[in-house]
Amino acid sequence: MKNGKVLLKSLLASVALAAAISAQAGSLTIASPQDPGSWDPIDTFLVNWASVATNVFDGLTYRGPDMALVPGLATAWEENEDGTRIRFTLREDVTFHNGEPFNAESVKFTFDRLLGEEGAQGPQRSNYTAIDSIEIIDDYTVDMHLHQPDPVLLTKLAGYGAMIVPPQYIQEHGSDHFAIHPVGTGPFQIVNYARRERVELEAYADHWGGAPRLDQLTYRFISEPSTAIAELQSGGVHIVIPPTVPIGMIDTIENNRNTHVASVPSPTVEALRFNTESGITADERVRRALIMAVDREAIVDSILAGQGQVISSFQGEFSFGYDPEMEPIPHDMEGARQLLAEAGVEPGASLQIDVRGGDATFGEVAQVVSSYLQMLGLNVSIRGYETNVLLNDIIPEGRTGEMFQQKWGGWTFDFDNTAYLMYHTGERWNPYDSDEELDAMLNEQRSITDPARREDLLQSIARYTQDRALEMPLYSINALYGVRNEVQNFEAAPDNRLRLTDVYLED
Structure with missing residues (x-):
């Protein structure tokens, strides 16, 4: 009898654990007002790209909603005295979503591409013109040589054109394919992209920072604010990102018992x-x-x-x-x-x-x-x-x-x-x-x-x-987000660059 009670207690604990895990997983849907049209980091300047791609790609550095600059794919960096060289120590045992290894070659390829002919055709290159070249020291060390010091460069490396991309994948499939079927090292990977309709992501369990708590992440492109807010209220979406939420609809969101507005000062x-x-x-x-x-x-x-x-x-x-x-x-x-x-x-x-x-x-x-x-x-x-x-x-x-x-x-x-x-x-x-x-x-x-x-x-x-x-x-x-109450651990980003690794849904 005693063994039976122990077994029952163990089974109940397992059920409770499974229920907790289930509650913390699930699929989150976000209303975004614009389809960027390309997921290639060198092709874009749009904050609506960043709200998705911050989950797909990593930079050498990372800056979150708290504005602190912390290690990303680089674990450390050191500048020389005159500010014309930065040595980056790279994170080991990181893979891209296709299994390709991240290493010094990935960093060199990314910046050679950004500063080369391909990058010249996009809007990001002028942000990184201080960079002269990338020198590989060993598999996990690179030197970034600069034409001149750039006091904002380390922040720039946390977003947009500086996101690290996979050399072998792009060389094999080409940039046009990569723009529609991107591969990064981020916590989520894009699995389906329906232009002007939606982009669907799945958790990347092997992410170097740990697997996300969500299983799936979907961004629906909804340009009409009233439609997005109606979807928020009905549960068709869980979050509506800026600038979709009109000032005039704040009360509408706040007066619904299932939704609220998250407002944060922004640089916009x-x-x-x-x-x-x-x-x-x-x-x-x-x-x-x-x-x-x-x-x-x-x-x-x-x-x-x-x-x-x-x-x-x-x-x-x-x-x-x-x-x-x-x-x-x-x-x-x-x-x-x-x-x-x-x-x-x-x-x-x-x-x-x-x-x-x-x-x-x-x-x-x-x-x-x-x-x-x-x-x-x-x-x-x-x-x-x-x-x-x-x-x-x-x-x-x-x-x-x-x-x-x-x-x-x-x-x-x-x-x-x-x-x-x-x-x-x-x-x-x-x-x-x-x-x-x-x-x-x-x-x-x-x-x-x-x-x-x-x-x-x-x-x-x-x-x-x-x-x-x-x-x-x-x-x-201010950046205004419409959020359903079941969304947990959500932190409104002042710059729309949402990193959703720790977010989950609560029943």
Whole structure:
């Protein structure tokens, strides 16, 4: 009888353990507003790529929601005295999802590819131009040689173009195949990708950091916010990621007993940038007049419901290079009218604002901006584009109207990552402007290792761009996540780069 009780107790313990494991496993579904179209790290600049691919790929370094930079595929690194060489000690016994070993050759291949002809065709290369070459010391040691010091490089190595890719797999299958069937070393592996519909991932049990607690992870591409929120409430998705959650639907989510909103300060900023090459906005006086005409404080108060703040330059307060003493160009409708008259702009002059069609919150903002500009006597139209079209075709090709929406994640929390890509001549996000003085400042700050000197120069760059009225800075906005209550261990990431290894579902 005693043995029977022991056996029964053991069986009950096993059942309880199995139930606990089951509760911590399962399949999590996330609503993402955009299909990146390619999973190749050198092809992308999109935060919606990172929200998925942070689970698929690893970098040499890793930076999580707490903003601390920690080892990734490199267990340690050491810089020489002049900052022109970084020696990385690599993690051993790591494999890619296809079983291919990770080693020094993988690192060299990744950066040779990023800095070579393939990388030149994508948007990431300019973030890593400080790198000259990768030298293999042994199977698990590499030296990264730099043309010049880059004070932000170690952070850049934690994301996007610097994600380590498998040499043998790409050489065998080609980059086009890799972009649709990616292989990384991350905690999840992509097993199915239905373009514009969904991407499905499974746990990679052999991940060097341990197997994820979830079995499966699915991202559904849902661009319409009301649809995404309805799916959240019905249980069709467990998490809705930024920027899908409209400010106006926060109460809807919070008032549902099964869901809540997770809000965290983020580096994301919004601006309306100007075509400085043609149309009425080629005149600096006109650009300044348009900025002066819009009451940005009123927009933040009326539309953002306390989830953002007015910015004076194209960066938020957590960005290195932010100047707390710098004031936004003030709202002054009469001064704006005088500037337009000086510039010879006739009443009824046309002005087009290009926006992302699926961005509900910014759609409201654009309408309010349009109303202010119409008060100046301008004939304003708003043109909405599918996000991928606007970002991949219209803006880079210089085919926008006089003003166009620019949302920027600034994930490095350093103004360089924004300023260089927005203002330097020839960059993807700068299709219209060329300014030798600004180029010189942008280049100079990249080689400065003294933080105080570099911060001062970045602040000077922000003031210079304000003086030239290169954009209408609007606001920084919190990252808003809609989350079902059964999701456990979820930590909202300020930069959308969700690492879901420890997340699980509770019945």
